[in-house]
Amino acid sequence: MDGNSKPHNTTSNVDRTGPILGYLKNIESSDMWPFLSLLPADMLGKINLVYVFGQSATEVLFTTVDEQVYSLGTNSSGCLGVGDNQSSLEPRCIEMFNGLKIASIVAGSGPHVLLLTQDGEIYTWGHNSYMQLGNGGTAPGVQPSLLSRHINHRVVQVSCGSHHSMVLTAEGEVYTWGYNNCGQIGSGSTANQGSPRKVTACIGSKRISDISCGQTTSIAVTDSGEVYSWGYNGNGQLGVGNNVNQTNPCRIAALQGVVVTQVVCGYAHALALTDNGSVFGWGANSYGQLGSGNKANTVTPLQVATNIGRVTTIAATHYSHSSAARNQHGHIYMWGQLRQQATPDPRLTNFHNLNAVFTGFSSPPVCWTAVAGCSEVEPSVQQSVSRAFNDENSADLRILVEGKYIHVHKSILKIRCDYFKRMFQSHWDENDQDVIEINGYSYAVVYSFVYWLYTDHVELPAEDTIGLLDLATSYCEEGLKRQCQKLIKESIAEDNVALVYAAAIKYSAKELQDFCFQFCLNHLTRVVQTDSFKLLDKEIMYKLVCEAAKNGAFKR
Structure with missing residues (x-):
C-alpha cells in the first residue's frame, strides 16, 4: 500500500x-x-x-x-x-x-x-x-x-x-x-x-x-x-x-x-x-x-x-x-x-x-x-512603483529578450536586485548603453522576473514557473524562489511530480523537493507508471525509491 x-x-x-x-x-x-x-x-x-x-x-x-x-x-x-x-x-x-x-x-x-x-x-x-x-x-x-x-x-x-x-x-x-x-x-x-x-x-x-x-x-x-x-x-x-x-x-x-x-x-x-x-x-x-x-x-x-x-x-x-x-x-x-x-x-x-x-x-x-491589505486614498509608494513597470515614457533602460523589449528603470533594478547592482557598478557604462540583452530564458520568464522586482507578485502560467525558478536561482533571489515553489506546488500532479522533484534538486529548492517527495509517497503506485518517472535520471530515480522505502512505502 x-x-x-x-x-x-x-x-x-x-x-x-x-x-x-x-x-x-x-x-x-x-x-x-x-x-x-x-x-x-x-x-x-x-x-x-x-x-x-x-x-x-x-x-x-x-x-x-x-x-x-x-x-x-x-x-x-x-x-x-x-x-x-x-x-x-x-x-x-x-x-x-x-x-x-x-x-x-x-x-x-x-x-x-x-x-x-x-x-x-x-x-x-x-x-x-x-x-x-x-x-x-x-x-x-x-x-x-x-x-x-x-x-x-x-x-x-x-x-x-x-x-x-x-x-x-x-x-x-x-x-x-x-x-x-x-x-x-x-x-x-x-x-x-x-x-x-x-x-x-x-x-x-x-x-x-x-x-x-x-x-x-x-x-x-x-x-x-x-x-x-x-x-x-x-x-x-x-x-x-x-x-x-x-x-x-x-x-x-x-x-x-x-x-x-x-x-x-x-x-x-x-x-x-x-x-x-x-x-x-x-x-x-x-x-x-x-x-x-x-x-x-x-x-x-x-x-x-x-x-x-x-x-x-x-x-x-x-x-x-x-x-x-x-x-x-x-x-x-x-x-x-x-x-x-x-x-x-x-x-x-x-x-x-x-x-x-x-x-x-x-x-x-x-x-x-x-x-x-488596505485601500489607499492616494497611491502608495508600492503602487506607484508597480505602475511604472514597462512604462516607456519614464524608463531609462530596455531589456531585450527574444527580440522584444521590456522598459525598466536602472535605479529600481539596482535597489531590488543584487545581480543588476553588481552589473551596473562593475562594467556598465551608463552613458553609452540603454539596452541590455538577456539570453537563455524566454521572454515570458524574464518579463515575469522583472515584474516581480516591481511588484513582489508573480504572474506566470504554472508550466513556465520552472524556468522562473531557474532564473531566480541564478540571480540568487530567495524571495522569488519561495514564490515560485508555492506556485509550482499548486500545479503538482501524478504525471509531472517526478520531473518537478528532479528540478527541485537541481535548483536547490529544498521545500519544493520535500513537498514533491511526500506527494510521490502518497501516490507512489501511479507515479512510478508515468512517463515523467521513466524519464528521471537513474541516480535521482534510485534516490527517490530508496527514500520511499525508508518511509514504509513498500511494507506489507
Missing part, C-alpha cells in the same frame, strides 16, 4: 490574496462593508487587517499598519472588546493590543471573538453564556483576556463554531471549549466545558494540520491526510455515513485513499481539498452548497466542483450556506446560497479574492477570514 503522509503545514486564518481594492472592481465598497465608509480617510489608508462578523455583519475589527486594533459596530455582548456594551459608529481603539502583531481573528455567533497574535497567544472576549471564552465563567467579556494557562504550546490556528471554540498548536494538538450540547468539543460527553482541554480521543496521538468549525460541529485533518469529525450530525455534516451525533472524533472512512490538505465548514456542510486539487463535500445541501449540481443532502463525502479545474483553496464559514474555491489559475468560483438564491453549480466570478464571495453574496455578508 502507498504511504500517505504529508508535511505538517498549518494554515493561517487570513486571506492574503491581495489588497481590499483588489476585488472591489466589480462591487462598490459601500455595498460590501458600509462601516468602512465611515472611517476617516487617513485611517482607511492605514488598515492592515479587517474582519467583519456578527449575525447581521454589524461588527467590525481592524488593525492598522502602526500595530493598533480598532472596533466599531453594534457591540453585541461586548464583542467590540472596548470595556462596555456601547454601540459605536466611530472606531474605538482596543489599547491593550497596541504594539502587538495580529495573525488572525475569528468569531462565533453570539458573537464571541478569538484573536491570535503572531507570537501564538490567544485573547478572547464577547458572548460567554456557554463558556466559549474559555475563562471558566459565563459572564460576557467586554474586554479581551489572555487565554494561555491551559494551552501548553504556541497556537497557530483558531476556529469558532456558533458557541464553541477550537485551536491548533504548533505541535499538532487540538484544544476545545464552550458549548457542547451535541458533543462538538469532542470530550466524550455533552457537558459544556469552561476551559481549554486537549482533544485526546482518537486523535490524541496524531499530529493535526488543519481545523474547522461548523455551527455545532468540529473537523480536524491529520498530517497524513486523514479527516476526523465530531458534534452535531443531523444533516450528515460529519460525513460518517449516518445522522448520529458523535461526542468523540470519528474518522471519515469514505475519504480513505485520498490525502486531504484542507477542510472548511459551512453552517451545516463541509468541504475537503485533497493534495491533487480535488474537492469533496458532504452534509446539508438545500441551497446547493456542496457544489454537486443538485440540492440533495449526503451523509458521506462525494467529489464535487469537478468542472472548475485543479483547486488550490476552498472557503466556507459557519455563518452561512455559501461555498467558494480558487483554482490554480486564480479563478474564483462560488456556489450555494448566494443572495438568497440556491446555486448548486459552481459559478465563475470576476473576483480576485475568496472573501468577496462572502462579503458580497452570503447571508450575512461576513468575512470568511480576516482580510489582509
Whole structure:
C-alpha cells in the first residue's frame, strides 16, 4: 500500500490574496462593508487587517499598519472588546493590543471573538453564556483576556463554531471549549466545558494540520491526510455515513485513499481539498452548497466542483450556506446560497479574492477570514512603483529578450536586485548603453522576473514557473524562489511530480523537493507508471525509491 503522509503545514486564518481594492472592481465598497465608509480617510489608508462578523455583519475589527486594533459596530455582548456594551459608529481603539502583531481573528455567533497574535497567544472576549471564552465563567467579556494557562504550546490556528471554540498548536494538538450540547468539543460527553482541554480521543496521538468549525460541529485533518469529525450530525455534516451525533472524533472512512490538505465548514456542510486539487463535500445541501449540481443532502463525502479545474483553496464559514474555491489559475468560483438564491453549480466570478464571495453574496455578508491589505486614498509608494513597470515614457533602460523589449528603470533594478547592482557598478557604462540583452530564458520568464522586482507578485502560467525558478536561482533571489515553489506546488500532479522533484534538486529548492517527495509517497503506485518517472535520471530515480522505502512505502 502507498504511504500517505504529508508535511505538517498549518494554515493561517487570513486571506492574503491581495489588497481590499483588489476585488472591489466589480462591487462598490459601500455595498460590501458600509462601516468602512465611515472611517476617516487617513485611517482607511492605514488598515492592515479587517474582519467583519456578527449575525447581521454589524461588527467590525481592524488593525492598522502602526500595530493598533480598532472596533466599531453594534457591540453585541461586548464583542467590540472596548470595556462596555456601547454601540459605536466611530472606531474605538482596543489599547491593550497596541504594539502587538495580529495573525488572525475569528468569531462565533453570539458573537464571541478569538484573536491570535503572531507570537501564538490567544485573547478572547464577547458572548460567554456557554463558556466559549474559555475563562471558566459565563459572564460576557467586554474586554479581551489572555487565554494561555491551559494551552501548553504556541497556537497557530483558531476556529469558532456558533458557541464553541477550537485551536491548533504548533505541535499538532487540538484544544476545545464552550458549548457542547451535541458533543462538538469532542470530550466524550455533552457537558459544556469552561476551559481549554486537549482533544485526546482518537486523535490524541496524531499530529493535526488543519481545523474547522461548523455551527455545532468540529473537523480536524491529520498530517497524513486523514479527516476526523465530531458534534452535531443531523444533516450528515460529519460525513460518517449516518445522522448520529458523535461526542468523540470519528474518522471519515469514505475519504480513505485520498490525502486531504484542507477542510472548511459551512453552517451545516463541509468541504475537503485533497493534495491533487480535488474537492469533496458532504452534509446539508438545500441551497446547493456542496457544489454537486443538485440540492440533495449526503451523509458521506462525494467529489464535487469537478468542472472548475485543479483547486488550490476552498472557503466556507459557519455563518452561512455559501461555498467558494480558487483554482490554480486564480479563478474564483462560488456556489450555494448566494443572495438568497440556491446555486448548486459552481459559478465563475470576476473576483480576485475568496472573501468577496462572502462579503458580497452570503447571508450575512461576513468575512470568511480576516482580510489582509488596505485601500489607499492616494497611491502608495508600492503602487506607484508597480505602475511604472514597462512604462516607456519614464524608463531609462530596455531589456531585450527574444527580440522584444521590456522598459525598466536602472535605479529600481539596482535597489531590488543584487545581480543588476553588481552589473551596473562593475562594467556598465551608463552613458553609452540603454539596452541590455538577456539570453537563455524566454521572454515570458524574464518579463515575469522583472515584474516581480516591481511588484513582489508573480504572474506566470504554472508550466513556465520552472524556468522562473531557474532564473531566480541564478540571480540568487530567495524571495522569488519561495514564490515560485508555492506556485509550482499548486500545479503538482501524478504525471509531472517526478520531473518537478528532479528540478527541485537541481535548483536547490529544498521545500519544493520535500513537498514533491511526500506527494510521490502518497501516490507512489501511479507515479512510478508515468512517463515523467521513466524519464528521471537513474541516480535521482534510485534516490527517490530508496527514500520511499525508508518511509514504509513498500511494507506489507
